[in-house]
Amino acid sequence: MNTGRRGFFGRSLAAGGIAALAAQHPKIAAASGGLDGKPLEVPDWTKMLGPGVTAAPYGAPSEFEKDVVRRNVPWLTVSEQASINFTPLQDLDGIITPSGLCFERHHGGVPAIEPDLHRLVIHGMVRQPLIFTMSDLVRFPSVSRIHFLECPANGGMEWKGAQMAGVQFSHGMVHCCEWTGVRLSTLLEEAGVAPAAKWLLAEGADAAAMTRSIPLDKALDDVIVAYSQNGERIRPEQGYPLRLIVPGWEGNVQVKWLRRLKLGERPWQHREETSKYTDLMPDGKARQFTFVQEANSVITAPCPEKPLKAKGFCEIRGIAWSGRGKISRVDVSLDGGANWQTAELQTPVLDKCLTRFRLPSRWQGGPVFLQSRAIDETGYVQPTIEQLRQVRGVNSVYHKNSIHTWRVNQDGSVDNVQVL
């Protein structure tokens, strides 16, 4: 591939091409018409009135987009109530993930919570225990932030070399939404945190009663008790009516269906921070409380689900993110990491938020080993898989953020491979 920005497709799009297309499909002739001075022909859908403004009080995607859905991997878990499905990153543009396509990770399925009956309790080492209704919470000073949210198991199946079928499964446990709610610090100030309190337990109202311990420093920093996602109330599978948003930290601590916050002196050592969500190191010890999702990135076009269909101009597109702050640079390699070019970042580049990157390129038809490498504002550089394995071994499931490789084959198909 060579990069180049001008004369993208030469003559291939010119009007003369229409005759061949029309021969293949009569509807195309009607849709496009000629350009040789005659009026353009009128397609069928222009000849009839469509549905009006009462047809869809709440809209839905086109029926032609029915394959753009979350997908799960049936063999991955024993039950689908304690399982995962994946965001179809291969079909998405920009940085906002539509709420209906945000990956799901549940531990006991989605509870059907009546918002008028839902309560948030703050107790433990506080001056004044408090109970909040949803109406109470909405009255407090609010804040809106666009943040990515990633399951720490994203990519985890590839630690030992398994190659998932495409980008939906290799990287699709991430989404990015605008969240609105109350700063947790505001609520904690209302309750009055005891000076000796250093940790906070967050509990969900799902059947798993999912709990995680969170350091108070982070809780007082940028954590949001959120009731809104992408403008409207949070979707049921994302925590309706209330979710803890812990920007940049692993999704598991961003407790959904938030029901209880308890202040204490030390972590509670519950299931999800002992037997799960720890990193088993080469020496057999497990690292605990490795909360931050380090810088990561992946190319979403081309990818296994979106092969190259023609030689010539190709815009390489992808997403990058870092739990430590803003993405400062993304490099792209076409030769498996030997040489790198700097991609363009779509502005605004936001804190702990997906960042869309793009690199104009040109595919000559030969094999290409495509990689992206994210660098965040702290200077952290996304590692190679060897670098990650040198430190972490091969027993981990969580926090695999290594540079990913797509092999573009001569026929334009794309495979998920590891370059070592």
Added chain:
Amino acid sequence: MNTGRRGFFGRSLAAGGIAALAAQHPKIAAASGGLDGKPLEVPDWTKMLGPGVTAAPYGAPSEFEKDVVRRNVPWLTVSEQASINFTPLQDLDGIITPSGLCFERHHGGVPAIEPDLHRLVIHGMVRQPLIFTMSDLVRFPSVSRIHFLECPANGGMEWKGAQMAGVQFSHGMVHCCEWTGVRLSTLLEEAGVAPAAKWLLAEGADAAAMTRSIPLDKALDDVIVAYSQNGERIRPEQGYPLRLIVPGWEGNVQVKWLRRLKLGERPWQHREETSKYTDLMPDGKARQFTFVQEANSVITAPCPEKPLKAKGFCEIRGIAWSGRGKISRVDVSLDGGANWQTAELQTPVLDKCLTRFRLPSRWQGGPVFLQSRAIDETGYVQPTIEQLRQVRGVNSVYHKNSIHTWRVNQDGSVDNVQVL
């Protein structure tokens, strides 16, 4: 009202309140439990497994949010295929409008376009007429931008003093989405625009074959031929599969179901820029091509649909926008415009994008005349209704962007009034 940020609700939220609540509704006791050292009781929804990860490949809002929908005004138009429905601004937070709730304005209903058969034609005064398939367009260099989009008739029913029932109908012909597509300038460069060409005709593939003339200067500036809205392909009612995004300009020129772009020397004087979408001035002449949506704002909480339910702390929230660039300041008045306070703007403040503003306040129970006033980066100040009428008279329908007034009554209800 007095502003104040601390001790928002005093003791009213304390744990002692739970007994009275529980007496009213036994489920609340189960949901909340006690705080006096006993374990919290467990609500019903925590006692059963919920749906798993295959339940909703494409998600939807909670059933408890079923009243958060677009609404139309049946008497407003003769047919619902050439009509309007309104964004429920009273229910939204942040700046992103969920795609399913973006207002609709159609002139011939929603066409059911097959994307594989859809074509975009560029012709007229060009070196090389071109026909693009959707696959062609997606291959070009892409750009993503978050922009508001407003129908110029937003608020138009209030020119002569009619007061709509609430903010959904008074200001709900605006939404804000992340759009991704190809810069129009890129496609025009490919076609080669003739030096004498100064205007462009954009045509939709709907049953109205909606057309508008757009100056070439704007077309070459920041216009996008968009295929994606809030991350996924554009919704049918918003122009699937292709829409012209003309940032900051009236919605009517942001042609949906975009099928044809013709270059020419002068505007085409079609129906939607002669008998419609003009401003009838006091002298009987009609202003044409008043494209820009000037700075505007409205308070969305409280509003007629969201009355105040209790005295004390109240965060006044609203949205502001300007077709000329960024919002630089929003002022809020509690006394019908006599005194003003500066609201906080949620960052990032983006170009031609909704901007969320907030002002902490305190309601003492008396009547309040709430107003907001937007100022944009050009120094333009949102006018009063008298200032607007002095220039424009009372015969206009479009481009009513005057300061809006909500009267908060002693019982907390909110009315739409005009303060003269």
